[in-house]
Amino acid sequence: ITNLVSMDIVANALLAAGASPAMIHCLREVPDFTPRCDAVCINVGTLSEDWLPSMHAAASACRPWVLDPVAAAASEFRMEACLSLLALRPAVVRGNASEILALASRSIAASSTFKGADSSHDSGDALEAAKSLAQSTGTVIAVSGAVDYITDGNQVVGASNGVAMMQKITATGCAVTALITAFVAVEPSDALVAAACALAIFGLAGEIGMESAKGPASLRMHLVDALYCLDEQTVTSRVKITLQS
Numbered sequence: 001i002t003n004l005v006s007m008d009i010v011a012n013a014l015l016a017a018g019a020s021p022a023m024i025h026c027l028r029e030v031p032d033f034t035p036r037c038d039a040v041c042i043n044v045g046t047l048s049e050d051w052l053p054s055m056h057a058a059a060s061a062c063r064p065w066v067l068d069p070v071a072a073a074a075s076e077f078r079m080e081a082c083l084s085l086l087a088l089r090p091a092v093v094r095g096n097a098s099e100i101l102a103l104a105s106r107s108i109a110a111s112s113t114f115k116g117a118d119s120s121h122d123s124g125d126a127l128e129a130a131k132s133l134a135q136s137t138g139t140v141i142a143v144s145g146a147v148d149y150i151t152d153g154n155q156v157v158g159a160s161n162g163v164a165m166m167q168k169i170t171a172t173g174c175a176v177t178a179l180i181t182a183f184v185a186v187e188p189s190d191a192l193v194a195a196a197c198a199l200a201i202f203g204l205a206g207e208i209g210m211e212s213a214k215g216p217a218s219l220r221m222h223l224v225d226a227l228y229c230l231d232e233q234t235v236t237s238r239v240k241i242t243l244q245s
């Protein structure tokens, strides 16, 4: 269940990576369909009162699931929605630094410093918040940015693949959250590893895509192509994942 802006890039990134996406958010369909999914992605980017019950139902379907708290500080309604979803135990939460800082504070009090869907903070600014959120919720927290940080509250992993131009394509964050979900489907017992690998591989696809891109629109196309063409040798030689602590 992803936002209306991101549906295309999310579905195409998943298909290119070898997963099988389906965008099904009607409350009447979720109880039939969601239990058959290998994993569920829930993204609140274009939240509405109609969709929130579908999100709660999908998060409660006993499948591993991943939360993208897009613009968590945009409104009281959205913050409450994110917190209610967080209580349903996602395997991973992936957000940008501003989103993780807002979620960890559990309030929109500092929202004047938040822009909306884009981050106004660096990923390192949210590392301590990510660790404490991971500890208090028992969820793996991933903060994206120039360096992606992934933590279970104990270990911290850094993934530094990627290019800055990825921030100029809307919904690359949503796409990488969906890719994390696909990796969690494959590795449900180790969400930390799944999230770190998905973030590094998506960043690597961005680096390879940038070799042929002229700007955001062509990067979007070449990134999806690069995801599709990635082979094991390229991944093992170019992925930059380090254990920070």
Ligand SMILES: Nc1ncnc2c1ncn2[C@@H]1O[C@H](COP(=O)(O)OP(=O)(O)OP(=O)(O)O)[C@@H](O)[C@H]1O
Pocket (backbone or CB within 6 Å): 070, 095, 096, 097, 117, 118, 119, 144, 145, 146, 147, 148, 161, 162, 163, 164, 165, 166, 167, 169, 170, 171, 172, 173, 174, 175, 176, 199, 202, 203
């Ligand atoms: N400065 C940067 N250098 C390299 N990679 C980056 C940089 N900023 C973001 N990325 C990468 O871009 C992708 C999207 O991350 P970003 O933090 O922009 O997500 P987001 O703000 O949630 O995006 P959206 O809401 O538009 O989906 C991630 O894979 C991240 O690693």
Ligand SMILES: Cc1ncsc1CCO
Pocket (backbone or CB within 6 Å): 003, 005, 006, 045, 046, 070, 117, 170, 171, 173, 174
């Ligand atoms: C721009 C935008 N607004 C709501 S969702 C979305 C896509 C990036 O998260």
Ligand SMILES: [Mg+2]
Pocket (backbone or CB within 6 Å): 068, 070, 071, 095, 096, 117, 173, 174
């Ligand atoms: Mg986002």
